[in-house]
Amino acid sequence: MAFTYDMIKPILDASAQAQRLKLIGEVLPPTLYDNDLLADTVTLPATPALGLDEPSLAYRARMGGEPVALVFEAGANNGYSGRIGLVLAVLADGRLRAVRVSQYKETPVFGDYIDPKKDKNKSNPVDRAGSAARATTALGGHWKVKKDGGRFDARAGATISARAVTNASGKALIWIAERRDALFALPSGAALTEKTP
Template sequence: MTAPTQPPKRPMGRAILRSALSLGLFAIVTAGVVAGTRTLTFDRIADNRQASQYRVLKEVLPEALRDVPIEALLDNAVMLPASEAMGQHQPFRGWRVKRGDNAALLMPVVATGGYNGDIHLLVGVDQDGRVSGVRVTRHQETPGLGDKIERRKSDWITDFNGRSLEDPAPEGWEVTKDGGEFDAFTGATITPRAVVRAVKRSLEYVEAEGDSLFQADQEDQP
């Protein structure tokens, strides 16, 4: 009986090389797809973040200045003096808007002492020392409790509108649990306490720095 013919054996080295090339090509294609997706996603996140910042800047302006074009607002960026109380250890960027008899200063403020860390705010103050608006720009507070400081979650943050160092009196710049005039959240007193105290410090900062913050001859570009 004739023995069955065995198929020729392929060289092992060639098979390994072919597998390595296939894996390498797959890795290159995958890396390219991931990099492209990351670039597109990063650009989209950056655009969304910028649009959100523009919207928030407008929201903390006095009513009489909210129709100021965003380009004009951004062109009036100023460098403000550093303040430990504001959580700004170096000179920092703010925005000043002035038209006719109306003027406002918009400032990023870091509220320390939040339940889960710092709470970042944008605070608007007009030339009469009144709060024109406050918005939370970043935080890590507990969902369903501390996140009520967000405007989209509640209107609590709007209670600062029109307030000044005289309204309420100094002792009123606390949450109700501490004898003040600002509501505390059930089960989350630490969060609103940090925000209330930060807004008060913002007003104190403006008062201490004086009218120079609103002068048009101050350096406009950071």
């Protein structure tokens, strides 16, 4: 059995890498960077601001050695049916490039619009309203659905998950903005600690 596993392990690893790159490609097209994202990573600590209970990886995109974007995971633990996993791409200047839902359990049809793969509209409300938003504490109040006084769309009767995704995205942007320079400066494979501002 171990022999069989050793034979297929490279195939499984290649498949997992391809899946990772596909998900990353949804938030950051490969035309925007020229480095090996899977090799240029840093470990983020478990932190409530990102909605993460365990450490996770941040992928650093570069073009000609210059920082382009960070791609990382975050989570919203207050979705309608529980936790919503997110993948975000934040450009080096602090703008949100895109956010995608990577995991959720929603009532079919009602919560589907937070996931462009299932929504007929095919456009994430956070992407539409937040693509030009800068991650600063001054914009903290804008990271809300319109119903709460913010600028992000939500469907009538289905605002819980949209609210959760919007709030989690805003918190993640602020957290990353405060650590962006350190994240790009760390050697590949290093871990960001809370002592690293």
